[in-house]
Amino acid sequence: MSEPAAARRPRSPAALTLFTLLALAGIAFLSGLGLWQVQRLAWKRALIEQVETRSRAAPIPAPGPAQWAETDAQEYTRVTLTGRFQHDGEALVQAVTERGGGFWVMTPLSTAAGFTVLVNRGFVPPDRRDPGNRAQALPQGPVTIIGLLRLSEPGGGFLRDNAPGEDRWHSRDVAGIARARGLQQAAPYFVDADATANPGGFPVGGLTVLRFSNNHLVYALTWFALALMLAGGLAFVLRDEARLRRT
Helix, strand or coil: CCCCHHHCCCCCHHHHHHHHHHHHHHHHHHHHHHHHHHHHHHHHHHHHHHHHHHHHCCCEECCCHHHHHHHHHHCCCEEEEEEEECHHHCEEEEEEECCEEEEEEEEEEEECCCCEEEEEEEEECHHHCCHHHHHHHCCCCCEEEEEEEEECCCCEECCEECEHHHCEECCCCHHHHHHHHCCCCEEEEEEEECCCCCHHHCCECCCCCCCCCCCHHHHHHHHHHHHHHHHHHHHHHHHHHHHHHHC
16 A cells, blocks of 8 residues: 555655656657657648549650659559550459459550550459450450559568469569560559440459548647646646655
8 A cells, every 4th residue: 555645755856857857758759759640641631632633634645764764753643545455465463342352454555655554454353364254355456545653563462472473463563564474665654544444344444542541630649648648747746746845
C-alpha cells in the first residue's frame, strides 16, 4: 500500500530535473510526429486531387522514348496510343478485382513510332485465361487505345515473387515481362485500358482502382493527444512536487 500523501517526500532536484527533461523531450517528439502527419495529410490531399484531375482530363499521346525519363511524374495521366497488338506476347498477371480472382491480360502494342507499350487490356476470370476462349477479342489490325499511364510494379506481389522462367506473374512488372517476351524499345510504363468493351465481353477494362488510403488526420490527432496527455502528466507532477515543498 502506498504511503499517505502527507508522508511522501519531494523528489531530489536532480531526479525532478531529469524527469522534466525526459517529459519535455517526449512532448516535443510526439508533437513533431503530429506535425509530420499534418504535412503528410496536405501532401496526400494534393496527390489525390492531382490524380483525379489527370484521370479525367482529355487523353494525350503516350510518352515516347524522348520522354521516358519523365514518366515517373505522369502516373494516372490519361493517354492514347495507336498500333498493333502482339497477341503472341501476351502475359497473364494474377489479379483480385471487384469481379473476383483472375488475371490481367498484358499485351504488347507496337506503335507506329517504333516503340512498344504493354497494355493492360483488362481482367479475365480463370476460365478465360486461354486466348482461344476469347478469340473474337484478339484484333489483328490497327487499334487505338485510351487508358491511364501506370508505373511498373517490379518484383511480385505480397510474399510471392514473379517467376519469369515459369511465366508466372504476380505483379505488372514491365521490365520483367519485356525481357521474358523479348520486346524491343519497350516503354518503362504500362497503360490500363479504359472500359471500352471488347468483343465477347473479355477482357474487362476500366477497373483501375483510384482509391488512396488517407489516415493521416487520425494519426496526427493521436500523436497530438499523446503529447497533450504527457504534458498534463508533467504538469500534475510539477504541481504535486511544489505542494510537497510548501508543506
